[in-house]
Amino acid sequence: MNKHWIISLVLTAVVLGIGITGFFMIKGTIPGQLDQPSSILLENNASIEEDKAGETALKDIIQEAQTKVVKIELADGSIGSGFLYNDMGDVITNAHVVHGVKEVTIVTSDEQQFTGTVIGISSDIDIALVRVEGLQGLEPLSIRMDKVEVGEDVLALGNPLGLDNTVTTGIISGVGRDFELPPYTYSDAYQISAPIAPGNSGGPLLLSETGEVIGINSAASEVGTIGFSIPIIDVLSLIKGWSASPMTTLPGVE
Amino acid sequence: MNKHWIISLVLTAVVLGIGITGFFMIKGTIPGQLDQPSSILLENNASIEEDKAGETALKDIIQEAQTKVVKIELADGSIGSGFLYNDMGDVITNAHVVHGVKEVTIVTSDEQQFTGTVIGISSDIDIALVRVEGLQGLEPLSIRMDKVEVGEDVLALGNPLGLDNTVTTGIISGVGRDFELPPYTYSDAYQISAPIAPGNSGGPLLLSETGEVIGINSAASEVGTIGFSIPIIDVLSLIKGWSASPMTTLPGVE
Amino acid sequence: MNKHWIISLVLTAVVLGIGITGFFMIKGTIPGQLDQPSSILLENNASIEEDKAGETALKDIIQEAQTKVVKIELADGSIGSGFLYNDMGDVITNAHVVHGVKEVTIVTSDEQQFTGTVIGISSDIDIALVRVEGLQGLEPLSIRMDKVEVGEDVLALGNPLGLDNTVTTGIISGVGRDFELPPYTYSDAYQISAPIAPGNSGGPLLLSETGEVIGINSAASEVGTIGFSIPIIDVLSLIKGWSASPMTTLPGVE
Numbered sequence: 001m002n003k004h005w006i007i008s009l010v011l012t013a014v015v016l017g018i019g020i021t022g023f024f025m026i027k028g029t030i031p032g033q034l035d036q037p038s039s040i041l042l043e044n045n046a047s048i049e050e051d052k053a054g055e056t057a058l059k060d061i062i063q064e065a066q067t068k069v070v071k072i073e074l075a076d077g078s079i080g081s082g083f084l085y086n087d088m089g090d091v092i093t094n095a096h097v098v099h100g101v102k103e104v105t106i107v108t109s110d111e112q113q114f115t116g117t118v119i120g121i122s123s124d125i126d127i128a129l130v131r132v133e134g135l136q137g138l139e140p141l142s143i144r145m146d147k148v149e150v151g152e153d154v155l156a157l158g159n160p161l162g163l164d165n166t167v168t169t170g171i172i173s174g175v176g177r178d179f180e181l182p183p184y185t186y187s188d189a190y191q192i193s194a195p196i197a198p199g200n201s202g203g204p205l206l207l208s209e210t211g212e213v214i215g216i217n218s219a220a221s222e223v224g225t226i227g228f229s230i231p232i233i234d235v236l237s238l239i240k241g242w243s244a245s246p247m248t249t250l251p252g253v254e
Numbered sequence: 255m256n257k258h259w260i261i262s263l264v265l266t267a268v269v270l271g272i273g274i275t276g277f278f279m280i281k282g283t284i285p286g287q288l289d290q291p292s293s294i295l296l297e298n299n300a301s302i303e304e305d306k307a308g309e310t311a312l313k314d315i316i317q318e319a320q321t322k323v324v325k326i327e328l329a330d331g332s333i334g335s336g337f338l339y340n341d342m343g344d345v346i347t348n349a350h351v352v353h354g355v356k357e358v359t360i361v362t363s364d365e366q367q368f369t370g371t372v373i374g375i376s377s378d379i380d381i382a383l384v385r386v387e388g389l390q391g392l393e394p395l396s397i398r399m400d401k402v403e404v405g406e407d408v409l410a411l412g413n414p415l416g417l418d419n420t421v422t423t424g425i426i427s428g429v430g431r432d433f434e435l436p437p438y439t440y441s442d443a444y445q446i447s448a449p450i451a452p453g454n455s456g457g458p459l460l461l462s463e464t465g466e467v468i469g470i471n472s473a474a475s476e477v478g479t480i481g482f483s484i485p486i487i488d489v490l491s492l493i494k495g496w497s498a499s500p501m502t503t504l505p506g507v508e
Numbered sequence: 509m510n511k512h513w514i515i516s517l518v519l520t521a522v523v524l525g526i527g528i529t530g531f532f533m534i535k536g537t538i539p540g541q542l543d544q545p546s547s548i549l550l551e552n553n554a555s556i557e558e559d560k561a562g563e564t565a566l567k568d569i570i571q572e573a574q575t576k577v578v579k580i581e582l583a584d585g586s587i588g589s590g591f592l593y594n595d596m597g598d599v600i601t602n603a604h605v606v607h608g609v610k611e612v613t614i615v616t617s618d619e620q621q622f623t624g625t626v627i628g629i630s631s632d633i634d635i636a637l638v639r640v641e642g643l644q645g646l647e648p649l650s651i652r653m654d655k656v657e658v659g660e661d662v663l664a665l666g667n668p669l670g671l672d673n674t675v676t677t678g679i680i681s682g683v684g685r686d687f688e689l690p691p692y693t694y695s696d697a698y699q700i701s702a703p704i705a706p707g708n709s710g711g712p713l714l715l716s717e718t719g720e721v722i723g724i725n726s727a728a729s730e731v732g733t734i735g736f737s738i739p740i741i742d743v744l745s746l747i748k749g750w751s752a753s754p755m756t757t758l759p760g761v762e
């Protein structure tokens with residue numbers, strides 16, 4: 001019985017952990033020493049053609065996608081991730097990344113900095129949209145217009161712990177996940193095995209085969225490499241609405 | 255020297271951690287919010303044929319296997335995993351999942367509930383067998399009749415943190431692992447890199463290439479994505495014995 | 509605001525965690541129960557030819573490479589990993605694995621024991637060289653003479669938690685990482701998603717496609733399966749220098 005008590009304690013920690021991890025990705029100063037410029041090495045391009053077709057495709061997909069993924073920095077030093085959604089410079093991210101602010105700093109994969117303005121944010125769905133004038137005219141990531149199944153190979157792009165231009169691989173480990181990380185409700189989310197960490201929030205989940213966006217990486221448990229990603233087709237109408245009619249007042253911002 | 259002391263402390267925690275994780279998977283109430291129905295989306299079936307042959311096979315193997323993997327729930331709210339072993343409705347799981355009880359609730363991947371009766375359990379090997387009359391006649395998972403080598407691609411199926419119908423991928427990272435998580439002794443176990451977490455206990459480890467069962471996922475360390483799986487061929491005679499001659503009294507159950 | 513405070517606390521722990529993990533891999537008694545002989549099972553060799561060409565190659569690469577990866581044990585019970593660099597029996601490892609000692613015990617994948625002598629160690633770059641007379645004449649691992657890109661498939665070999673002959677798979681998740689784990693400075697390091705844990709330090713990072721060494725696995729964060737590997741071509745001249753002119757006095761060793 002004593003043993004049971006110990007176990008309950010540990011599992012409680014896990015549950016709290018999931019909550020903390022959710023917020024964890026919201027705010028927090030990433031240490032400067034980990035937040036270094038990273039460049040994609042191109043020295044090996046000559047040898048790429050020698051690779052197997054499949055591998056070339058994956059590296060090409062990653063390099064192409066990374067140019068459309070950004071780091072989002074807040075004045076308080078907290079960071080998150082985001083990705084280009086249309087040719088108007090609109091960047092999708094999590095609501096928890098930009099909650100409470102109107103302006104953010106956007107850093108591209110080649111270290112250019114821009115100012116972005118939050119033009120849409122939900123109070124219960126963990127999605128927001130940031131308009132970045134300096135990114136207007138750039139081609140965005142493609143979006144997969146249907147849901148995917150368990151077992152699909154996926155890529156998670158973003159800035160875990162502030163490590164720019166990070167990519168990890170995994171699969172769709174589960175589907176249909178419903179849970180709450182107040183104030184947000186997650187419905188029908190993907191469960192992924194691609195490792196994500198604080199700083200990944202708002203970054204895209206891509207189908208490895210095509211490079212299309214299928215989700216927005218949003219939360220993680222503290223055990224077992226279990227991440228959660230919001231299916232992008234479930235929030236597209238919300239995002240389109242903000243893009244067409246930007247919000248003029250934001251919740252929590254005076 | 256002070257530094258050494260700190261390090262010893264940390265490593266001690268890791269060792270305890272392995273112990274705790276072992277038990278961790280035994281008992282413990284999984285939070286309701288994570289324990290949602292999950293359904294396998296079939297909308298994309300039309301596009302499956304367009305996929306590369308290899309990927310289709312993996313998704314097919316996963317979908318087929320998931321119908322033979324069950325969640326095991328105890329009256330105290332703790333959960334584990336198990337899988338169909340023969341056409342008599344016998345489900346293999348870990349002894350630590352069903353220790354101390356005679357009846358358990360079995361939940362299939364399509365959310366059907368059945369009552370299962372523990373008909374075999376070992377006191378020192380972490381294996382048990384549960385008979386589920388409602389599952390009689392169903393075709394079981396295939397079993398690989400020899401050991402596999404380091405480097406093989408594997409799938410781990412089960413219910414980590416209560417997340418139903420979860421599957422993760424990895425490889426056989428090591429073989430021949432011997433360790434103790436009292437009262438159980440693990441001999442010649444597989445070490446796997448497929449992430450597993452509390453709730454995965456008793457679920458099957460499959461060879462990705464064929465979908466055959468090679469092990470029973472049983473324990474994990476708290477660092478480094480290190481899991482352990484009992485080779486199924488090492489415990490088959492024990493299981494066959496219970497299936498032919500069910501135990502009438504169970505240790506720890508009056 | 510209170511929430512922010514909690515989050516800062518958690519992130520501080522992560523930062524410390526990275527530091528601790530760095531040292532974590534330096535010293536510490538790995539529990540005997542985890543430190544069991546492991547043998548590569550060869551029973552299935554007959555079936556290897558039936559496998560797909562790609563998979564055969566991976567298992568062959570792993571089995572071949574494991575014979576050139578060693579466990580390094582210190583008198584105080586701490587352990588690390590290393591790998592054969594040339595036919596003079598010189599083994600590359602991390603400086604933090606052998607810091608403060610002149611002689612170490614080398615254990616090969618087939619459980620042979622040898623004495624090794626530290627013949628080169630840096631005080632600021634986390635690299636050392638150990639000469640093992642008993643390994644002279646053996647063919648070493650091949651070294652990749654250029655840098656690799658994000659997205660490459662990699663293998664990490666070593667002894668996490670003392671688990672001999674462990675191999676994990678992942679990708680190059682990032683490049684150009686610069687950070688400090690005093691007294692060591694890491695420059696332009698690879699970030700990897702292959703899980704590593706204490707005991708992996710000094711082990712080789714291999715390109716999965718060819719089995720060539722591309723890095724020396726050296727540190728890990730405590731979250732998100734984030735490991736760091738020192739690019740081998742950046743330290744080759746240092747290593748060659750030690751091999752040609754062994755150090756006679758070592759820092760921190762009287």
